[in-house]
Amino acid sequence: MISPYEARVRALRKLVSAAGADVLLVSHQPNWFYLTGFTGESGMLLLGDGKTTLISDGRFSTQARDEAPSVQYREQKGSLTSGVADLLKEKRWRRAGYDPNHLTVSQFNALKKAVGSGVKWVPAPGLVESLRTRKESSELAIMRRAVKLGDQVISRAISLLKPGVTENEIAAEIEHQMRRGGASGPAFETIVAFGERAALPHARPTAKRLKKNELVVLDLGVILAHYCSDITRTVYVGRAPSRVKTWYGAVQRAQRDAIEAAKVGTSCGDVDAAARQTLTRYRLEQYFTHSTGHGLGLEVHEDPRLARGQTAQLESGFVVTIEPGIYIPGVGGIRIEDDVAVHSEKTEVLTRASRDLIEL
Numbered sequence: 001m002i003s004p005y006e007a008r009v010r011a012l013r014k015l016v017s018a019a020g021a022d023v024l025l026v027s028h029q030p031n032w033f034y035l036t037g038f039t040g041e042s043g044m045l046l047l048g049d050g051k052t053t054l055i056s057d058g059r060f061s062t063q064a065r066d067e068a069p070s071v072q073y074r075e076q077k078g079s080l081t082s083g084v085a086d087l088l089k090e091k092r093w094r095r096a097g098y099d100p101n102h103l104t105v106s107q108f109n110a111l112k113k114a115v116g117s118g119v120k121w122v123p124a125p126g127l128v129e130s131l132r133t134r135k136e137s138s139e140l141a142i143m144r145r146a147v148k149l150g151d152q153v154i155s156r157a158i159s160l161l162k163p164g165v166t167e168n169e170i171a172a173e174i175e176h177q178m179r180r181g182g183a184s185g186p187a188f189e190t191i192v193a194f195g196e197r198a199a200l201p202h203a204r205p206t207a208k209r210l211k212k213n214e215l216v217v218l219d220l221g222v223i224l225a226h227y228c229s230d231i232t233r234t235v236y237v238g239r240a241p242s243r244v245k246t247w248y249g250a251v252q253r254a255q256r257d258a259i260e261a262a263k264v265g266t267s268c269g270d271v272d273a274a275a276r277q278t279l280t281r282y283r284l285e286q287y288f289t290h291s292t293g294h295g296l297g298l299e300v301h302e303d304p305r306l307a308r309g310q311t312a313q314l315e316s317g318f319v320v321t322i323e324p325g326i327y328i329p330g331v332g333g334i335r336i337e338d339d340v341a342v343h344s345e346k347t348e349v350l351t352r353a354s355r356d357l358i359e360l
Helices: 004-018 029-036 058-067 080-091 105-118 127-132 137-159 167-180 195-199 242-261 268-281
Strands: 023-026 044-048 051-056 072-075 095-098 120-123 191-194 214-220 222-224 231-237 293-295 302-306 319-322 325-328 332-335 338-342 347-349
Touching: 004 023, 004 029, 004 044, 004 127, 023 029, 023 080, 029 044, 029 051, 029 127, 044 080, 051 058, 051 080, 058 072, 080 105, 105 120, 127 302, 137 167, 137 214, 137 222, 137 231, 137 338, 167 191, 167 214, 191 195, 195 214, 195 325, 195 332, 214 332, 231 242, 231 332, 242 268, 242 319, 242 325, 242 332, 242 338, 242 347, 268 302, 268 319, 302 319
Parallel strands: 023 095, 051 072, 095 120
Antiparallel strands: 023 044, 044 051, 191 214, 214 231, 293 302, 293 319, 319 338, 325 332, 338 347
8 A cells, every 4th residue: 555645746747747847846845745754844856757856965864764765865965956956967857847936046047057958947836736735534634633723722812811911922822822732833923913903914913912892813823743724713802892793793704605605616716705795795895805715734825715816616625714804994803714624515614613703
């Protein structure tokens, strides 16, 4: 029985051949981990004609052999790009595929210079990512655990909200709880925003102190066993006025409608439209300033994008966030975000933390 890594490599080889390349250069760390299990932060992978070779430096020799026994390992002697170039010339590969989204201009120029005119470079963007969008059962099992930990952390953070605490204090406690729960760290910089600052969709924590009668937006994600979760909740400190309750109900309804639309065969643009149409009925669409969601997995932002004009269709195995929000300058913001797995027969909401308005 072949390993998941070997199965992924076999599937990728077909895509490389279809792209018209003899070999594919993989230069993005999450992609080489997905294909080999190697967790080092420096290296490149060459995948071609039945052989896969990982090139890295001496710091990772033992680690690479332990983590990726199914691939050949070559320790670079000079620069990483010269090591790749040497192997390309040695194997006489003539058409080398690469992803221009992940190779820097300086790396690309160095490679072209080192290999000379004997190699034709073939742009082949997104080949590994196209495989990563469809999560295997083992990946989903890990992601459920990551989401569960995110649920626990955000519930703990909400319990600490009281007038006088600072955004920085809550953010520090959130990341402490992640580590205590087994996470290797946050999936992104934790968002904690009080009052008017909640109108900033990506507000970074500050020394601002929480006051009574303010909205609070908490957005966090954990990395657990290499996979990410992502959750946002909005609470009100005090008794929420009727307009806040109306706004919250509109966002909650928009999210519910988008989740219901997130089925196999539905275009990503239509999922986004479902949320937007609901907010339009409440005359709040102008305050929704970002897309409805994004793919989730080894990275916190992956394909697909749930946004206007996106024609890609959801497939079984996709995991996406659904996170409509409204942001009203001078008042605050409201966002509700959950992680959703799309299956052939159903849509599974992985997140369990309450979506109802919490008044503290």
